[in-house]
Amino acid sequence: xxxxxxxxxxxxxxxxxxxxxxxxxxxxxxxxxxxxxxxxxxxxxxxxxxxxxxxxxxxxxxxxxxxxxxxxxxxxxxxxxxxxxxxxxxxxxxxxxxxxxxxxxxxxxx
Amino acid sequence: xxxxxxxxxxxxxxxxxxxxxxxxxxxxxxxxxxxxxxxxxxxxxxxxxxxxxxxxxxxxxxxxxxxxxxxxxxxxxxxxxxxxxxxxxxxxxxxxxxxxxxxxxxxxxxxxxxxxxxxxxxx
Numbered sequence: 376x377x378x379x380x381x382x383x384x385x386x387x388x389x390x391x392x393x394x395x396x397x398x399x400x401x402x403x404x405x406x407x408x409x410x411x412x413x414x415x416x417x418x419x420x421x422x423x424x425x426x427x428x429x430x431x432x433x434x435x436x437x438x439x440x441x442x443x444x445x446x447x448x449x450x451x452x453x454x455x456x457x458x459x460x461x462x463x464x465x466x467x468x469x470x471x472x473x474x475x476x477x478x479x480x481x482x483x484x485x
Numbered sequence: 486x487x488x489x490x491x492x493x494x495x496x497x498x499x500x501x502x503x504x505x506x507x508x509x510x511x512x513x514x515x516x517x518x519x520x521x522x523x524x525x526x527x528x529x530x531x532x533x534x535x536x537x538x539x540x541x542x543x544x545x546x547x548x549x550x551x552x553x554x555x556x557x558x559x560x561x562x563x564x565x566x567x568x569x570x571x572x573x574x575x576x577x578x579x580x581x582x583x584x585x586x587x588x589x590x591x592x593x594x595x596x597x598x599x600x601x602x603x604x605x606x607x608x
Contacts, residue, residue, distance in 0.1 A: 410594035474532035
């Protein structure tokens with residue numbers, strides 16, 4: 376059981392916009408930044424969004440993040456086939472003194 | 486460019502030990518905290534441990550506390566994870582990752598990850 380809650384799956388057709396939610400509590404998302412990672416099996420995970428809504432250089436602006444209270448979301452617009460991957464939210468947890476992850480969302484591009 | 490290369494994984498019997506390494510290059514290793522994160526087969530990412538840039542602070546997930554030890558050698562730009570008393574549930578790919586946005590009590594995210602090393606615990 377993950378500390379942060381994400382839907383296990385999401386899907387969309389090319390060009391569509393999809394959103395992935397991430398729900399936590401006051402000790403993690405409520406008091407720390409939310410960060411998103413993209414992971415393709417067999418490869419190194421990649422930082423997608425940091426500090427709630429910041430994109431590292433090289434990440435397309437099709438990817439955006441937001442946070443409100445103890446919840447956050449990742450939006451992907453103009454969906455492309457190469458976006459098919461697992462997406463994880465994560466945040467520092469002040470009660471656990473460590474990083475907590477969501478269970479991951481498998482995105483399928485139909 | 487930043488590179489993190491893990492090594493040391495393999496097949497090990499329950500109760501035995503292993504030492505994982507993560508060789509860093511392309512940045513000043515001694516300026517950054519470092520994490521280990523793992524992924525069990527078919528499961529999601531799980532944070533394991535964090536070490537401060539100078540080794541002065543260490544944090545562990547409850548699932549590994551007392552069995553795993555993180556350390557670093559800044560002169561060799563290398564991060565280590567000593568894994569003792571291994572259990573079947575420790576079977577996973579272990580990734581090292583560079584810590585960012587660190588304050589005195591936490592590091593908020595990871596910006597670079599290695600490709601991982603597989604640890605299989607089986608008799």
